[in-house]
Amino acid sequence: MAKVWKYLRRHWMLYAMLIPGLAYIIIFKYIPMYGLSIAFKDYEGIGDIANAQWVGWENFTKLFSKAAFIRSFKNTVIISFAKILFGFPAPIILALFIDSLRKKGLKKLVQTSVILPNFISWVVIYGLMYAILGPSSGVISEILTFFGFEGKIPDLLSSKEYFREVIVGSYIWKSAGIGTIVYLAALTGIDPQLYEAAAIDGAGPWRKTWHISLAGLRTTIIVMLIFRVGEMMHAGFDHIYAISNNAVISVADIIDTYIYRVGLEQGNFSLATAAGFIQSIIGLVMVLITNYVAKKVDPDSGIM
Amino acid sequence: MRKKKTPGQIVSELLKLIIALLLTIVCLYPFWHVIMYSFSDSKEAMSGGLFVLPKGFSLESWKMLLKTKQVFIAFGNSIAKTVVGTLISVVISILTAYPLSLPYVKGRKFLQGMIFFTMLFSGGTIPTYILLKDLHMLDTFWAYVIPSAMNVYNMFILRNFFQAIPDSLSESAMLDGANHVQILTRIVLPLSKAALATQVMFYGVNRWNSYMDGVLYVNDSKLQLLQVYLRQIINSIGGKQGIGASAGDLSGASAITEESIKMTVIAMSVIPVLIVYLSLQKYFVKGTMVGSVKG
Structure with a gap:
């Protein structure tokens, strides 16, 4: 634990530098990947994605x-x-x-x-x-x-x-x-x-x-x-x-x-x-x- | 003493020269054409053909164009998008690439893998659109800048460049008590001028040219991008999806043809790019690092 602490104290700046880039990747790349779930749902663009009804492969067969x-x-x-x-x-x-x-x-x-x-x-x-x-x-x-x-x-x-x-x-x-x-x-x-x-x-x-x-x-x-x-x-x-x-x-x-x-x-x-x-x-x-x-x-x- | 060339060599060199000049003409002439057309007299230019020089010099279409408000709005938006967007992108890319270039950073492999994966798989248009809607970013200037804040490919190119800088310099600075920010700003970045110029160019050009975000995320004409505006004007002839404000509004009842207006708008959007490109191109080839973007 002390070792980790020492490492972080020495290099915390490097991790701080990574924050904007990683935040960008997570928010604008990974969250949309979760958003892909609406391909399996019935979502009309209103409300929360999580609350939309699951419809399985219906959208794909329709497509x-x-x-x-x-x-x-x-x-x-x-x-x-x-x-x-x-x-x-x-x-x-x-x-x-x-x-x-x-x-x-x-x-x-x-x-x-x-x-x-x-x-x-x-x-x-x-x-x-x-x-x-x-x-x-x-x-x-x-x-x-x-x-x-x-x-x-x-x-x-x-x-x-x-x-x-x-x-x-x-x-x-x-x-x-x-x-x-x-x-x-x-x-x-x-x-x-x-x-x-x-x-x-x-x-x-x-x-x-x-x-x-x-x-x-x-x-x-x-x-x-x-x-x-x-x-x-x-x-x-x-x-x-x-x-x-x-x-x-x-x-x-x-x-x-x-x-x-x-x-x-x-x-x-x-x-x-x-x-x-x-x-x-x-x-x-x-x-x-x-x-x-x-x-x-x-x-x-x-x-x- | 130089060896005398055989006839075969002379022919092949001549052939190469011809191909080289043809390539140059094919790439440059279209730009020359529209610029010369924009300075031509509308009526004389109608005959078309090659434009070595303006046909009947006239500044009328430029005058007409410069009277149009939307041109300036769109131009200003594109410049703002390019400048702000490029600045943000380059800063974020530097900040991300630098720690990832250091082999002793723990978790580096994992983070690189995580970033690299987004090159292979993406959520796509609609989920991104929904995200921007939820963030209330639609129809704002930020929709041009934030969703494409970092290009992963560019970031890895920069990381490769940083990796190639000898460790000894930063190590000795470290011993002198410099922290990582100081090492980055005082040692690494000054050594990376060529790479940074390339990054500015990669991002800048992309920002200036891309307009998908302008089509997808923004409807407000006050935020319209030059490319979106150009598309309206260029496509407005022959019933090709003329949308809203078109070249018709520009040319009005005057003697200037739609054709002239189009060429002038194109020339106006091309000239700044030509100037920037020609002034920065010497950095270009030098700064691009070879090699794979291995994760």
Whole structure:
């Protein structure tokens, strides 16, 4: 006991420092987890959660009988999957490219430029897309016309056929640059002697990239991928809400926008929370699975 | 003496140069476009196409915009949210990351695990909304700041940075009788300038850009965020969910097109970000620590 007392007297300040952060985590992260219980209750948004009637899985069966939810679920999976498939390798390739630039000034110019879009909100990016891709006065249509493509320019921003391409494209434009930072930092950590040794052995630039750069990035890639997969069920409220409109809702409605509509606009708290619960559980399971697989492949990798 | 380049190398370097310049243009041109458009004459700009320079220089749309009250209200709210929110976030992150960076702190593993878990599982939108309602935080300024007070990922990045600082410095200060607060403020923080600049930037940008909280938690137009206001204006054409105050109110009966107003609003929201980014970017790459966020 005296030992504990002595330890606390010496280090109490450190524990005092932790108070705001821990209070935040408990109040704003753990209490909402308790709030998930309304997914199993009949709660209309009035009164205490604890007093609401338990209804078991009723909200979930109701949810899965709703076509709009099924649609948002499908859209979430499709959009997220496309974002990972095309968006995840993008910063890795970009980082390898930037790393391969030998001229300092050029390297800096590219790096500074590609990071910039990350600092712009989706609302503004939608505005930029409207300016560039818009069917009547957009730059793209102008350029296509210049090269002899007349007429047939689709309205990319309000057509269902191209919506997913637009989502993935704008996602890469915004996030690939900032994503390179982690990889570029990891690349600088690779011993230059490895490249020299490989060059002596006659390895060309592609082989060096494959066997040294990518091999050196492996751990970073795996950690980033695990986190990315964990966000699978969040296809990006800020992104979709800014870009979508009624013309594309059938391909654009994701679980996050569904929750917003059903929960906050229609006041159906329990149903929306059930949707959120499914989102969180799937996210957790995905992280655990990817982490497990990563550890099987390489025991040193993974996040836990 | 440099080795002479083979034709293959010259071609590949030229190719790289072209790709590099294309990437730069693709990333920068849209910003240039809207800024030039905003200084263009409304009628001449209607023809669209590339904007290398303004088409028929005019300040009319800026004048019109600057006469609108809601723009300033929304702009002010976003700035307040960004400044106050970033300050709170950085302070809390420092205070949390520092003790967790010290290996001798008892209970560290447990606390880290507890914090880390919130990255993997969350209560989600509605329970958080209910919590804010119970705390009477809805429709207040604090709804922008408190619910996202600390980003766990950022906090762990900062902790990793603190961990990399050699112990010897703080140990000798400890022997000289310094307490933990003094060590943090006089030794650790001055050594962490790059990391702190990065944190300010991470949080600041996120605060400035995110608007989900503005959509979910706040209805009061006096508290409206710039991004929410922009969304109304940008979406107001072609019947795209025009809500309340729209570009129509701005352009009125004058000769300025909605298009010009939109571009000007976008330019106005982009210019401060460009300035801040370009002045801080040198810290950026340096301050980001590599590596995993192992719990």
